[in-house]
Structure formats: structure tokens, C-alpha cells
Amino acid sequence: MKxxxxxxxxxxxxxxxxxxxxxxxxxQPPYALAVNGQxxxxxxxxxxxxxxGDSIDVLSPVQGG
Amino acid sequence: MQLSAQEQLRYSRHLLLDKIxxxxxxxxxxxxxxxxxxxxxxxxxxxxxxxxxxxxxxIIDPDKIELSNLQRQIIYKTNHIKxxxxxxxxxxxxxxxxxxxxDALEKTVEGCEFDTLIKSAAMVLDCTDNASSRYFINQACFxxxxxxxxxxxxxxEGQLMVFxxxxxxxxxxxxxxxxxxxxxxxxxxxxxxxxxxxxxxSMQAQEAIKLIxxxxxxxxxxxxCYDAWQMTFHQFNLNADENCTVCxxxx
Numbered sequence: 001m002k003x004x005x006x007x008x009x010x011x012x013x014x015x016x017x018x019x020x021x022x023x024x025x026x027x028q029p030p031y032a033l034a035v036n037g038q039x040x041x042x043x044x045x046x047x048x049x050x051x052x053g054d055s056i057d058v059l060s061p062v063q064g065g
Numbered sequence: 066m067q068l069s070a071q072e073q074l075r076y077s078r079h080l081l082l083d084k085i086x087x088x089x090x091x092x093x094x095x096x097x098x099x100x101x102x103x104x105x106x107x108x109x110x111x112x113x114x115x116x117x118x119x120x121x122x123x124i125i126d127p128d129k130i131e132l133s134n135l136q137r138q139i140i141y142k143t144n145h146i147k148x149x150x151x152x153x154x155x156x157x158x159x160x161x162x163x164x165x166x167x168d169a170l171e172k173t174v175e176g177c178e179f180d181t182l183i184k185s186a187a188m189v190l191d192c193t194d195n196a197s198s199r200y201f202i203n204q205a206c207f208x209x210x211x212x213x214x215x216x217x218x219x220x221x222e223g224q225l226m227v228f229x230x231x232x233x234x235x236x237x238x239x240x241x242x243x244x245x246x247x248x249x250x251x252x253x254x255x256x257x258x259x260x261x262x263x264x265x266x267s268m269q270a271q272e273a274i275k276l277i278x279x280x281x282x283x284x285x286x287x288x289x290c291y292d293a294w295q296m297t298f299h300q301f302n303l304n305a306d307e308n309c310t311v312c313x314x315x316x
Contacts, residue, residue: 041306
């Protein structure tokens with residue numbers, strides 16, 4: 001299955017949840033996640049099934065002002 | 066209510082716009098906007114809202130001006146160092162536009178009876194620099210159903226979100242970032258490119274003007290991410306987390 005994470009192509013063999021995929025990619029919390037431009041709430045990260053071709057964004061919070 | 070001859074002249078470039086005009090300018094004049102944080106974001110946001118003729122501004126900030134602020138906090142001059150930010154900003158804004166009312170609160174957002182203050186306000190601009198203030202402001206805006214325009218910047222990155230709490234299904238700040246801690250990066254330990262604050266703060270003012278004059282902002286329930294080094298914008302559609310500790314109806 002091929003997806004992109006923050007614009008980089010990533011390939012993996014087994015179907016995975018969004019959470020395990022971004023964790024195996026090395027994402028360190030805190031972060032927000034979006035798939036194909038749509039924000040996915042944290043309570044759905046572990047159950048959300050990623051599809052081939054999905055464009056995943058790992059978004060780091062910005063707090064400064 | 067009418068605009069005076071002086072106001073007609075002052076705001077003439079707004080009055081020429083189809084989307085603002087005299088009706089929109091009168092709406093700005095009748096509006097109260099609360100700006101929390103008179104730093105890198107709050108300075109440009111407040112300057113634009115004061116210049117634009119928002120009738121009442123409240124500036125909340127407990128801090129004093131330091132030399133290292135002047136690289137980006139563009140309302141302050143070198144001779145203002147050691148003065149309080151809120152009152153100094155208010156003085157500068159009042160000099161820019163004597164037609165409006167500017168209130169300064171030299172207090173923390175947690176210590177200023179914020180819920181009462183924002184009850185009658187058109188909206189709140191979150192221009193703070195830490196997670197606990199952001200969570201506090203989000204909760205208060207949700208409770209009072211006051212619109213929240215959240216801006217943030219660090220290094221070469223900026224983010225903008227607009228939340229309209231009159232819509233029951235709308236997400237809140239807590240839905241998007243539920244697990245922030247204050248020891249995360251801030252501008253004093255990670256640095257920030259000065260104009261990024263001007264870009265994000267100006268966008269906060271712009272969306273405030275759109276919400277007041279048109280009743281909506283194109284950025285409602287969206288996260289806009291700005292990368293200054295690449296000069297790119299990416300936008301994401303936001304939705305509420307059904308398990309959110311602030312806004313979920315399950316609570």
C-alpha cells in the first residue's frame with residue numbers, strides 16, 4: 001500500500017491504522033493528523049483505516065505568539 | 066448611528082469596498098474585539114483593527130516591554146522598554162485612532178474576569194504564547210459562544226484557526242490540539258522570523274473584519290498552516306472530536 005506522509009511517498013505491506021502508521025514513520029506527539037486535507041480527531045487515530053493513495057499530514061502544533 | 070465627516074474621510078478606502086461600505090464600517094464601529102497577548106501577533110492585529118475603526122478594543126497582557134521584544138512587536142519603540150505592554154499598546158492605538166475606545170488590562174487572561182469581559186464582545190483574538198492560556202481562552206469562548214480567532218507562530222511557521230461557537234457542531238481548539246504542554250517550544254527558546262508574526266497577526270485582524278462585516282469568515286473551521294521558508298500555505302478542514310473534553314455534547 002502506497003501513501004504519502006507530509007508529501008513523502010511511503011510504502012507498507014500490511015493494512016495499518018493511522019496511528020500505527022504515523023508512529024512507525026517516527027511522529028512524536030503532540031501532533032494533529034489530517035488525511036486528504038481533512039483533520040482526523042485524536043479519538044479516531046487508532047481506529048482510522050488508511051487507504052492506498054491517501055495523503056497524510058502530521059501537523060506540529062504551534063503555540064508561540 | 067452615522068459616520069462623522071472625519072470618519073467618512075478616515076475610512077474612505079473601506080467605504081469604497083462593496084463588501085464593507087458604510088454599513089460594514091458602522092458594524093466595525095459598533096463592535097468590541099478582545100485581544101489577548103500584546104506581543105508579536107497582538108501588535109499587528111491591534112494596529113490593523115484600530116486603524117480599521119473597530120469601535121472598542123480591549124488589550125490584555127501582564128508583561129513589560131523588553132529589548133528582545135522589539136525585533137517583532139512592532140507597536141513598541143525603544144524608549145518604551147520597561148513600560149507595560151497593554152497600556153503602552155493602548156496609548157499607541159489611541160494615538161493612531163482617537164475615534165475608537167481602547168482599554169488596557171495589565172493582567173493575565175486568567176485573572177481579568179475574562180468570561181464577563183467577552184460576553185458582549187464580537188470576538189476574541191488569541192495572540193498568546195503558551196498552551197495553558199490557549200486552553201483557558203478556548204474554554205471561555207466556548208462557554209460564552211464568542212467567536213475565537215486563534216493565531217500562532219514559531220521559527221518560520223504560522224498557523225491560523227477561526228472558531229464560531231454559535232454553530233453547535235463546530236470544533237474547538239481543544240479538539241485539534243488536546244494534549245499540549247507549556248514546556249513545548251516557544252519563541253524565546255526556538256526563535257521566530259519577525260514578519261511571520263505580521264503575516265499571521267494581520268490575517269487574524271482580516272478574519273475579524275470579515276466576521277464583523279459579513280457575519281462569516283472563509284477560514285471558519287479550517288487550519289491554515291504557513292511555511293515562511295517555502296512560502297507555502299496548506300489548509301485543512303477541521304471537525305469536532307466527539308470525545309472532546311470541552312465541546313463534546315457527551316460531557
